[in-house]
Amino acid sequence: MNLVEAHNIWKSYGDTIVLEHVNFSMKDGEFCTLVGPSGCGKTTFLRMLLGIEVPSKGKLLFEGKDYPQEPSDERGIVFQRYSTLSHLNVIDNVIIGMEFEQSQLFGKLFGKAKKRVYEKAEEILCAVGLQDAKYQYPHELSGGMKQRLSIAQSLIKQPKLLLLDEPFGALDPGISIDMHELLLDIHAKLNFGVVMVTHDISEAFKLGTRVLVFDKVKTDKEYPNRFGSTIVNDIDSSKGRKNEK
Numbered sequence: 001m002n003l004v005e006a007h008n009i010w011k012s013y014g015d016t017i018v019l020e021h022v023n024f025s026m027k028d029g030e031f032c033t034l035v036g037p038s039g040c041g042k043t044t045f046l047r048m049l050l051g052i053e054v055p056s057k058g059k060l061l062f063e064g065k066d067y068p069q070e071p072s073d074e075r076g077i078v079f080q081r082y083s084t085l086s087h088l089n090v091i092d093n094v095i096i097g098m099e100f101e102q103s104q105l106f107g108k109l110f111g112k113a114k115k116r117v118y119e120k121a122e123e124i125l126c127a128v129g130l131q132d133a134k135y136q137y138p139h140e141l142s143g144g145m146k147q148r149l150s151i152a153q154s155l156i157k158q159p160k161l162l163l164l165d166e167p168f169g170a171l172d173p174g175i176s177i178d179m180h181e182l183l184l185d186i187h188a189k190l191n192f193g194v195v196m197v198t199h200d201i202s203e204a205f206k207l208g209t210r211v212l213v214f215d216k217v218k219t220d221k222e223y224p225n226r227f228g229s230t231i232v233n234d235i236d237s238s239k240g241r242k243n244e245k
């Protein structure tokens, strides 16, 4: 079964058509990178895959079923800007997402449940290389460390699909390279599906098993909003990729 399927998806806002005729499917564990000109609808597409935006037309399926009408832990997202809470330290920032959920059922976490959550959080922090920064606060972290924390926040929920919207765009080149290694390693270990938007074409080929190019097929100079973008190229980039078995 495919993890995600998009059948002839369209998205418009008012009379602006952003996406049209988008057909797409991906399997568990695939790492799709998404490139295309600014404003072509990449973030809009991610928001649909997250489940916080609905297609205007067409059918979108998650594991063969209609998309749930609300976000769920099965799908996590990391944005270019950090999503950390400034009054919580690193480990509490990771735990907060789980606590929200479980505490709805059990009240505040305690005892064994709390211990399990802490152990899980420590494991994830090790995976993203933040084990020594557990008790630091977000303002004490570098940009790369904050982004590692954002990734840890998504991973603790063990998503089947991780969505990344230019997650390393704001980082220095040297730090982005470390983040590439990190993401490739975690992906090889945990094998969740990834859809990642990037402006950096070499990053797209380095990380993706597939590179999807979004663009308009037709344009109308008088009515620039008349045509939307679609997937104009779907490139198998798995050969030569690090960690590919």
Ligand SMILES: Nc1ncnc2c1ncn2[C@@H]1O[C@H](COP(=O)(O)OP(=O)(O)OP(=O)(O)O)[C@@H](O)[C@H]1O
Binding pocket: 013, 018, 036, 037, 038, 039, 040, 041, 042, 043, 044, 045
């Ligand atoms: N909620 C909204 N209401 C109206 N128009 C919107 C909305 N969200 C996005 N758009 C429009 O949809 C188009 C695509 O936006 P989107 O953010 O998906 O582009 P993008 O490819 O991610 O661009 P960038 O590379 O600059 O991040 C833009 O023209 C934008 O103005």
Ligand SMILES: [Mg+2]
Binding pocket: 042, 043, 044, 165
């Ligand atoms: Mg965008």
